[in-house]
Amino acid sequence: MVTMRDVSKLANVSVATVSRVMNNNGYVNERTKEKVLAAIKELNYRPNDVARSLFKGKSKMIALFVPDIRNPFFPELARAVEDISNMHHYTFILCNTDNDPAKEVNYLNALLQKSIDGVIIVSSTMSVKQLREIKVPIVALDRKLDAEFPAVTVNNREGAKIAVRYLKETGCKHIAHIAGPQDIISSSERMKGYLDVVQKEYRFSDDYIRFGNYTYEDAFEVAKELLTSHSTVDGIFAANDLMAIGVLKAAEYLGINVPNDLSIIGFDGITIGRTTSPTLTTMEQPIYIIGKRATEILLQQIEEPDRRIPSEEYKVTLIQRESTKERS
Amino acid sequence: MVTMRDVSKLANVSVATVSRVMNNNGYVNERTKEKVLAAIKELNYRPNDVARSLFKGKSKMIALFVPDIRNPFFPELARAVEDISNMHHYTFILCNTDNDPAKEVNYLNALLQKSIDGVIIVSSTMSVKQLREIKVPIVALDRKLDAEFPAVTVNNREGAKIAVRYLKETGCKHIAHIAGPQDIISSSERMKGYLDVVQKEYRFSDDYIRFGNYTYEDAFEVAKELLTSHSTVDGIFAANDLMAIGVLKAAEYLGINVPNDLSIIGFDGITIGRTTSPTLTTMEQPIYIIGKRATEILLQQIEEPDRRIPSEEYKVTLIQRESTKERS
DNA sequence: TTGTAGGCGTTATCAC
DNA sequence: GTGATAACGCCTACAA
Numbered sequence: 001m002v003t004m005r006d007v008s009k010l011a012n013v014s015v016a017t018v019s020r021v022m023n024n025n026g027y028v029n030e031r032t033k034e035k036v037l038a039a040i041k042e043l044n045y046r047p048n049d050v051a052r053s054l055f056k057g058k059s060k061m062i063a064l065f066v067p068d069i070r071n072p073f074f075p076e077l078a079r080a081v082e083d084i085s086n087m088h089h090y091t092f093i094l095c096n097t098d099n100d101p102a103k104e105v106n107y108l109n110a111l112l113q114k115s116i117d118g119v120i121i122v123s124s125t126m127s128v129k130q131l132r133e134i135k136v137p138i139v140a141l142d143r144k145l146d147a148e149f150p151a152v153t154v155n156n157r158e159g160a161k162i163a164v165r166y167l168k169e170t171g172c173k174h175i176a177h178i179a180g181p182q183d184i185i186s187s188s189e190r191m192k193g194y195l196d197v198v199q200k201e202y203r204f205s206d207d208y209i210r211f212g213n214y215t216y217e218d219a220f221e222v223a224k225e226l227l228t229s230h231s232t233v234d235g236i237f238a239a240n241d242l243m244a245i246g247v248l249k250a251a252e253y254l255g256i257n258v259p260n261d262l263s264i265i266g267f268d269g270i271t272i273g274r275t276t277s278p279t280l281t282t283m284e285q286p287i288y289i290i291g292k293r294a295t296e297i298l299l300q301q302i303e304e305p306d307r308r309i310p311s312e313e314y315k316v317t318l319i320q321r322e323s324t325k326e327r328s
Numbered sequence: 329m330v331t332m333r334d335v336s337k338l339a340n341v342s343v344a345t346v347s348r349v350m351n352n353n354g355y356v357n358e359r360t361k362e363k364v365l366a367a368i369k370e371l372n373y374r375p376n377d378v379a380r381s382l383f384k385g386k387s388k389m390i391a392l393f394v395p396d397i398r399n400p401f402f403p404e405l406a407r408a409v410e411d412i413s414n415m416h417h418y419t420f421i422l423c424n425t426d427n428d429p430a431k432e433v434n435y436l437n438a439l440l441q442k443s444i445d446g447v448i449i450v451s452s453t454m455s456v457k458q459l460r461e462i463k464v465p466i467v468a469l470d471r472k473l474d475a476e477f478p479a480v481t482v483n484n485r486e487g488a489k490i491a492v493r494y495l496k497e498t499g500c501k502h503i504a505h506i507a508g509p510q511d512i513i514s515s516s517e518r519m520k521g522y523l524d525v526v527q528k529e530y531r532f533s534d535d536y537i538r539f540g541n542y543t544y545e546d547a548f549e550v551a552k553e554l555l556t557s558h559s560t561v562d563g564i565f566a567a568n569d570l571m572a573i574g575v576l577k578a579a580e581y582l583g584i585n586v587p588n589d590l591s592i593i594g595f596d597g598i599t600i601g602r603t604t605s606p607t608l609t610t611m612e613q614p615i616y617i618i619g620k621r622a623t624e625i626l627l628q629q630i631e632e633p634d635r636r637i638p639s640e641e642y643k644v645t646l647i648q649r650e651s652t653k654e655r656s
Numbered sequence: 657t658t659g660t661a662g663g664c665g666t667t668a669t670c671a672c
Numbered sequence: 673g674t675g676a677t678a679a680c681g682c683c684t685a686c687a688a
Contacts, residue, residue: 001385003665014675019667026668027673049441050381051665054680057329059378061442069403069410070599079398082424086435091442094422096410107414113377114389114419216603245603252605271398275544275573277580277605331681342659347683354684355657379681382664 002043011039022047059115062298063093064141065104066122071214072242072270073287074122077141080291081120088299090117099125112136118298121145124184137301141294143186144311150301151311152294156186156267159283159316160193163237163265166318168197171327172235172263176208176226178219178247180239187214190239190267208233212243219246220253227254227262234262234327241266241273241282248276248323263324267316278322285316330371339367350375387443390626391421392469393432394450399542400570400598401615402450405469408619409448416627418445429453440464446626449473452512465629469622471514472639478629479639480622484514484595487611487644488521491565491593494646496525499655500563500591504536504554506547506575508567515542518567518595536561540571547574548581555582555590562590562655569594569601569610576604576651591652595644606650613644 004022008015013032020026021036028036039045053059064081066074082092093116095107104126111119118137128146131138140151167175177194180187191209198204210226212218219238223246227233238244244266251258258264258278266273269284297309332350336343341360348354349364356364367373381387392409394402410420421444423435432454439447446465456474459466468479495503505522508515519537526532538554540546547566551574555561566572572594579586586592586606594601597612625637 001665005665015666016668016675016677017673020674023667029673032673046437046441048382048443048665050378050387050443051680052667053378054376054382054664054682055666055668057680059442068407069397070407072400072403072600075397075400075403078422079396079424082397082422086423089438091438092422094406094410094420095414096407109374110417110419113374114387115376115378249603249605272600272603275577275600275604277577329681332683333681343682344659344661344684345657348658351683357657360658376681379664380683382666382681383683385664 001048002045003048004045006043007036007039007045010043011035053115057115058117058302059091060089061091061093061114061116062118062120062295062302063095063107063111063116064120064122065095065097065107065126067099068096069094072272073240073268076270076287077122077291080288081295084292084295084299090299097123097125099123101125101127105130108134118302120294120298124181135305137298137305139294139298139301140311141290143184150297150309152290152297152314153186153311154285154290154314154316156189156316157193157196159267160190160237160239161196162316162318163267163283164194164197167235167237167263167265167324170235170263170324174203174208174230174232175235175237176210176230176233178222178226178236178238178243179209179211180214180243182211184214187239194237212239212246214240214242216242216246216249219243220250221246223247223250224253227251227256235324236262236264238264238266241268241270241280244280244282244323245272245276248278248280258323259325259327263327265324269316269319273319273321276323281321281324282319283316284319286314290314329376330373331376332373334371335364335367335373338371339363381443385443386445386630387419388417389419389421389439389442389444390446390448390623390630391423391435391439391444392448392450393423393425393435393454395427396424397422400600401568401596404598404615405450405619408616409623412620412623412627418627425451425453427451427453429455433458436462446630448622448626452509463633465626465633467622467626467629468639469618471512478625478637480618480625480642481514481639482613482618482642482644484517484644485521485524487595488518488565488567489524490644490646491595491611492522492525495563495565495591495593495652498591498652502531502536502558502560503563503565504538504558504561506550506554506564506566506571507537507539508542508571510539512542515567522565540567540574542568542570544570544574544577547571548578549574551575551578552581555579555584563652564590564592566592566594569596569598569608572608572610572651573600573604576606576608586651587653587655591655593652597644597647601647601649604651609649609652610647611644612647614642618642 266282273280594610601608
């Protein structure tokens with residue numbers, strides 16, 4: 001490895017001068033600067049970031065915690081975070097937490113030992129107490145963590161209301177809900193939005209609600225049961241697209257025609273929704289944008305640790321596709 | 329930050345002793361060891377990995393280069409690599425290269441400055457010349473890079489043959505191919521496998537081959553054109569699942585019934601294939617396993633840089649679903 | 657068995 | 673303008 005010392009010798013200057021040239025800081029004569037640059041080029045010198053990190057206590061690395069990158073909601077988020085990180089010359093670390101508090105803590109500690117500069121967290125299980133004690137910036141993404149940390153989220157409750165109202169307006173009389181895990185705040189908000197619209201109707205029944213674990217398989221089973229026991233259901237709002245697709249397949253399995261006999265609407269706007277048959281109507285989140293913003297906010301916090309940056313909430317958009325239709 | 333020095337003071341020993349305790353190395357009296365451990369615990373001391381890295385020239389970090397994590401083939405691969413990394417106390421860095429040689433080189437240099445310990449690369453554009461010059465272990469994944477680097481791949485050509493033979497055996501007479509980018513070796517191997525089976529048939533026509541860019545959209549367009557201009561085609565082998573799904577949608581768009589009028593088979597075995605209608609018949613790769621093995625091999629190379637580890641090739645498996653059927 | 661001291665490669669603070 | 677030099681926190685000869 002070629003070091004500053006090698007460069008300094010070749011250029012006949014001190015390491016201090018080389019450092020000054022590298023960082024464009026402090027006075028340095030134009031001619032010596034050229035000499036140094038020439039030496040750097042000749043030796044193909046590259047500064048050692050580890051030494052730099054040791055001195056500065058910062059690593060130019062940030063991490064993203066997600067439950068599982070295999071859930072199709074997260075790759076786009078990860079891509080956004082990585083893009084912005086890279087753009088700002090930060091290295092991107094990815095951690096799959098499986099919603100396991102122990103894993104989350106382990107990752108966090110390991111990263112702190114590496115002088116990580118900041119962390120973006122998608123989690124509802126993270127111990128906030130632990131987070132408060134550390135001094136690196138944290139940004140919550142998709143799910144709020146605690147008032148203390150800036151969060152980038154979407155209007156889940158309002159989005160759910162729009163979805164359910166849409167089902168209603170297109171003529172659905174008996175609207176059911178496949179809810180997500182209630183310890184995930186975004187998920188419980190979506191259920192609230194659902195209830196906001198239907199709860200007061202005389203046709204509404206508590207038994208129109210089923211719970212899934214945000215997975216395709218869960219929703220498939222649960223929807224099969226629901227549709228079998230409640231043949232009057234003609235509209236289903238699923239708390240995420242993965243579950244909506246499970247519902248789609250359950251209907252197909254039972255020979256129920258979508259959208260003629262049953263309308264289905266999801267939430268998230270993941271890409272797969274465009275490839276199912278019928279394609280999936282959904283409340284689309286600006287996934288890339290929230291990932292991008294979370295990263296920008298994190299980087300700002302890193303640059304100016306004192307400034308408090310407010311949370312941001314983005315709007316979801318109704319995307320009409322083939323799994324819903326106007327009925328009479 | 330609490331350092332070894334703090335611990336050494338509290339325990340009334342030298343930093344060297346603390347270091348010895350931390351690393352379980354060198355002689356240290358049982359009693360002093362206990363004193364030190366107590367002090368470590370009391371202060372909640374954690375070693376600074378950056379300082380360690382600086383000294384050792386190693387960072388306990390590995391990176392994975394993929395074209396784009398949003399391509400549904402890669403999240404499972406990434407998950408495997410991350411799992412194994414984490415299990416061995418390595419930190420996992422993810423880089424999206426977009427098949428852009430400039431980005432690849434930039435990432436590589438940035439990581440080398442951070443003393444990265446090894447890199448797993450999915451690429452067909454990476455400059456092998458650059459790679460040869462660096463001394464950190466490299467493992468190629470999914471696509472071979474160069475004889476010099478161990479690779480973990482699947483039997484693409486043989487797999488393609490199995491796929492096309494299967495179409496033939498189920499009664500398809502005119503089998504077309506949606507090929508992937510030919511600069512990707514796995515993709516051109518799959519085309520070779522296709523040709524191995526059909527080229528000698530009198531019914532075969534060069535015009536049964538179309539090229540897509542491994543994307544859903546490409547395949548949709550290209551398949552529409554193919555199916556319109558060649559109504560005799562009754563079987564299509566797509567070079568990956570994403571394109572197979574594009575074909576599925578193109579058939580739907582044209583009112584061609586799958587599998588009754590047209591059989592479709594893909595390659596990869598990504599999860600989405602289970603959620604389309606009809607579900608997708610495919611040649612399934614052991615995605616998690618190859619990711620895992622690539623990581624294990626990389627870590628071995630890191631531990632023993634001298635030992636040469638041979639490449640590994642895994643088998644793909646035919647998964648029969650609804651997009652193909654026995655025809656007469 | 658333990659301590660001292662030098663070095664890993666940079667940066668920043670002083671003098672000159 | 674430029675050059676010593678002391679950190680940053682850890683590890684490992686070498687002494688003791």
